[in-house]
Amino acid sequence: MSEFTSSFWDYFVGVITLVSIAACGLLLWMQSTHRASGSETSGHVWDEDIREYNNPLPRWWMWLFYLTIAFGFLYLLLYPGLGSFKGTLGWSQITQLEEENAQAQAAFGPMYERFAAKDVVALSKDPEALAAGQKLFLNNCAQCHASDGGGSRGFPNLTDRDWLWGGTPEAIKASITGGRTGVMPPMGEALGGQGVKDMRHYLMQLSGNAYDSIRAAYGREKFVVCAACHGADGKGNPALGAPNLTDKIWLHGSGEEIAETIARGRTNQMPAHKDLLSPSKIHLLTAYVYSLSAK
């Protein structure tokens, strides 16, 4: 913003503010007595015969007016409000947020420290830790993985035993901390239109679904290019995030979507949380996620 404005306007606004407040005080002082012409009314007449009495206000009321003026000056001295002057207390919305965060840290920090001292498997059986972990999960993970951790299309189900990147506590913690990027390269050009369809039949065979045996056999011949990641037996590779193709779990859909995945590839991302959550929170979340499938 500072490129577009000059500090002239800060002074302009500041001077107008101060002069206005001072003028209010001056007006009040000048108006606290007046020369009356013996008349009891203010001289204003409404609706032909309604007049206003000039009854005095209580003196303490006048002091309240002066008090508000003093308050105004004091406020502008202590808090930001006068042009770009920051106020002597140094208060801002940012400092308030930081203070509140520090208070929350002081209030909840000991609980997280206590949980951080236990290992993930033990925590995953501790009801108190799971209750706290569930709150973290609902606030940070449920948007994609659903409130029950069951996921939806494109977002892995965390409640089953099928893990793209491994289901050990260490692997789960690494997924949350650093995130994951799973890339399936497009194979449409390499396989050709018919080759993609054949491959789909082979995958149906691998996962125990209905398939055309001749076309599956064609697909099987070409599976060698897939085996680099998914393994010769198609059971996947957690080091690469390559899914197991022999179960009935299809992250991106089990119908025609499979052909699309083969032809066009997929890039799927789990964002890193190391900058969003403290290590002790990630530890607790790991235990909660681990508990979802450990039942």
Add this chain to the structure above:
Amino acid sequence: MKVDVVELYEIRKAIHPRDVHGWFAAWRWLLVWATQLVFYGAAWLPWNGRQAVLFDIAHRKFYIFGLVFWPQDIIYLTVLLIIAALSLFLFTAVAGRLWCGYACPQTVYTEIFMWIERRIEGDRNARIKLDASGLSLKKFILKAEKHGIWAALALWTGFTFVGYFTPIRELGAEVLALRTGPWETFWILFYGFATYGNAGWMREQVCLHMCPYARFQSAMFDKDTMIITYDGARGEPRGKGAGRSDQRGDCVDCSICVQVCPTGIDIRDGLQYQCIGCAACIDGCDQVMQKVGRPKGLIRYSTERALEGKATRILRPRVLIYAAILAGIVLAAGAGLWLRVPLKVDVIRDRAAISREVEGGLVENVYRLQVMNTTERARSYEVAVAGLPAGALASEPRVHVGATDSRMVPVRVRADRALAGQGTHDIVFSIRAVDDENVAVQEKSVFIVR
């Protein structure tokens, strides 16, 4: 033409009301005792191992004996305020400023503070003399004594007030150890200062210049409203002393009615906005009438219409309407409280994952149930879902929630795609306490098949 310099802000003229006894003063003292026993006392009552009346703002739980109110129950506060306002309207239409004269905290605390003042400085004449005298050691001691006791009472009032928001026994221990929190300290001092300032110093200034009700209550007045009146036909021409003759009225012009008035007016000038309806002048005048052997009631509760010699109508449209609305709301609020279910449930649909496929051609939707147990014991609830063809709950139906606690429970609902059909289906969750089938709540939501 004469030109004067006029002050637009006048210094308050001190009022030294004279002590008054009698029927109406006794009523006022009765209400002082009744309201203040409740105020100073209720904070100390225990109930089931907690404070009986406690407004726990930090945890947003408001305890009144057996009832626990949550922020969602704000309607009851609204209703309470409406009942209070309508009662004020009704009482005012029938009998004028009853609230102001007998029950308003400003009146009640002023009465207590004036009693302390009288005990230390003496009655009206002694106080006028004392205030007019120059500074002396005796005056200093008397004033210090008075303000000391006022301040102590005011601080106790502030302490009691804060004791409704933070447990008063713990607060008492904190005060004794001088380690009250910043907000507790602020509110004890602020409420104490307000009590001391309003009841000790401001007094009638509050009624004349601060109170909004004092200014708009004339809207409820009519010719049949009871007001405190001076019977001019009987009293005038007034006169005092041996020169009285039969042509004189009953008013002996003793000015007792002016001396006892807490707002410093002369009721014989007729109804004035300053009159708070405290009836001190009635008590004062009745005593004088008794002494001079005349019937009581020269100053009395009456209506403008009665003074004109006509009959007062109490049941008039305004009164009937106020009474009918008030009765309706009281009944509705009573029924609402009686039928209140100590369980609240909010259903929040998962928004990103709208609908998902699971094995066997089934479709699953996920919801969060916020289950709030507003009773003071832990409870288990049974969750069920209805309204979906071949649909059922696919997660744990039993939910356990601690005492006055709430839990967010993820819930799965599953349906057959073919039977339910594509689109949006209205469903109803019912949540029922396992140990009491009357504690049940139904909440609507939707199930989406994609």
